[in-house]
Amino acid sequence: MAFSGKTLADLGLRPSQGPTSLIYGLAVDSREIKKGFLFVALPGSQTHGAKFSNFAFRQGAIAILTDAEGATIASKDIQEYNVEACIVDDPRGALAQTAALFYGCQPEVVVAVTGTNGKTSVASFCQQIWEKIGLNAINLGTTGVEGFWSTSLTHTTPEPIVLHRTLAQAKRAGVTHVAMEASSHGLDQKRLDGVKLRVAGFTNFSQDHLDYHTTFENYFAAKVGLFDRVLGFEGTAVINLDDPKGAELMELCLANNHEVISVGRVNSDLQIHGQKFDAMGQDILFSWQGETHQAKVPLVGGFQGENLMIAAAMVLATGIASESVFAALKDIHSVRGRMELAATRSNGASIFVDYAHTPDALATALKSLRIHAMGRLVVVFGAGGDRDHSKRVLMGQIAAKYSDITFLTDDNPRSEEPSAIRTMVLVGAPNSIVVADRAEAILRAVDYLQAGDTLLIAGKGHESGQIIGNDTLPFDDVEQASIAVAALEAGY
Numbered sequence: 001m002a003f004s005g006k007t008l009a010d011l012g013l014r015p016s017q018g019p020t021s022l023i024y025g026l027a028v029d030s031r032e033i034k035k036g037f038l039f040v041a042l043p044g045s046q047t048h049g050a051k052f053s054n055f056a057f058r059q060g061a062i063a064i065l066t067d068a069e070g071a072t073i074a075s076k077d078i079q080e081y082n083v084e085a086c087i088v089d090d091p092r093g094a095l096a097q098t099a100a101l102f103y104g105c106q107p108e109v110v111v112a113v114t115g116t117n118g119k120t121s122v123a124s125f126c127q128q129i130w131e132k133i134g135l136n137a138i139n140l141g142t143t144g145v146e147g148f149w150s151t152s153l154t155h156t157t158p159e160p161i162v163l164h165r166t167l168a169q170a171k172r173a174g175v176t177h178v179a180m181e182a183s184s185h186g187l188d189q190k191r192l193d194g195v196k197l198r199v200a201g202f203t204n205f206s207q208d209h210l211d212y213h214t215t216f217e218n219y220f221a222a223k224v225g226l227f228d229r230v231l232g233f234e235g236t237a238v239i240n241l242d243d244p245k246g247a248e249l250m251e252l253c254l255a256n257n258h259e260v261i262s263v264g265r266v267n268s269d270l271q272i273h274g275q276k277f278d279a280m281g282q283d284i285l286f287s288w289q290g291e292t293h294q295a296k297v298p299l300v301g302g303f304q305g306e307n308l309m310i311a312a313a314m315v316l317a318t319g320i321a322s323e324s325v326f327a328a329l330k331d332i333h334s335v336r337g338r339m340e341l342a343a344t345r346s347n348g349a350s351i352f353v354d355y356a357h358t359p360d361a362l363a364t365a366l367k368s369l370r371i372h373a374m375g376r377l378v379v380v381f382g383a384g385g386d387r388d389h390s391k392r393v394l395m396g397q398i399a400a401k402y403s404d405i406t407f408l409t410d411d412n413p414r415s416e417e418p419s420a421i422r423t424m425v426l427v428g429a430p431n432s433i434v435v436a437d438r439a440e441a442i443l444r445a446v447d448y449l450q451a452g453d454t455l456l457i458a459g460k461g462h463e464s465g466q467i468i469g470n471d472t473l474p475f476d477d478v479e480q481a482s483i484a485v486a487a488l489e490a491g492y
Contacts, residue, residue, distance in 0.1 A: 013065065014086060021062055022036065023062070026161050028040045030053075033060060035060030036062055037059075039056040042092060042095070050073040057081040066091055067088060090190075093193055103167070109178065109318050115205065116204055117356075120142045120335055125312075127179050130177045133325075138178055139179045149173040149175050158186075177318070198318055201310055206360030235258060242263075271288075279372060284296075301368035301369065303368055312329065337460070337478070338462075342477065353456075355458075357384065359397075366402035373454035377403045378405040382411035383421055383459075384459070385421055400432070405433070408422055409435050
């Protein structure tokens, strides 16, 4: 899809030499540069993008957006190719605003949700509610772009050029409503800046991504950026008050004069009064604006019901009538890889797959399944490589505490030695049955199931590959569960 050319001034930039030719594209990767593009040279963790300026200019870039360090690195090439240089203190923030101006449009209603867990489910639930009401809606995040219009993505929160191009394409495809996931990485790198948000939602906060953020304070500050930097003055914040950080975030939003809708079990605008569970779903009793409502939904796990209430509040905040929102809840389905029923054995044992890969998410998933399970609760789990080491023993402790039988296996070991990761997890779950091969672990766990038992396969959820070293090998937990059941049932 072609986009019309714009001057640097149109893009909110001040070139060093005055008016230039029209800009016909933006790129951070010098290999994606074409004639007439603006090359955005950002500082990186290992090298500065400006080191590739010579190649970018030879490819046809006519201008560069960078910081003072980048301008110094590329100064010789800037002079040699006579390109315009736009030098700013915050190139990431400038890129987001520039991308928004270049692509020029987005769907009428855009909402975003952040939190350690639940983002994908909340975004999908928003999309589903809008869809049931008859609106052209999509959700955008970990599972790509889904709904009325679809495309693939490589990041939960895409970098600004991809994000704003995707929003513009969605708008041209007829999409009117978008629900986005806002990851802490994306917020810290200002990828969402420039998006005009109507609503920002908060699910929860617990340990994750400390390999990137280094401290809990930095991690939470990144989440807060959705509310104190990205959400517009007329926007609404939807906050889960059941989380310990909820009250702190609500106070901040009120200080910023944002309208706030609270969700929770005590003193909340949308208040959950009770949940009753059966084998494959739950009834939720809740109140809104003085009226009590009941919704029977096919979602397993109490936390999924809570995610649904956050999504309902976010849709309400966009101006949809409550009767329409609440009527749509009964038709909501679970998200792929989020407490997804993968298979059922002939003896009635159930097998679920969930993305739970943090201590808090694993605890929440296991405690929720315990309520639905009649027999023993079995878990297959592991921990990913090249990520926060401190959570590994916690994952083991939680698996041991909240399940009856633990099968410890490999997740995505990446560049680490898988056995070393398992050894760290075993400190927390010393009685685990250790099966390194994930497919074998799932097969053995499924074979272990007796009538009434429930198995949770945790960690990878919707993912269709396992990262070992530099290779991503095809692997799908749901598919493996089905294969295991078929193989075992055929043998009886």
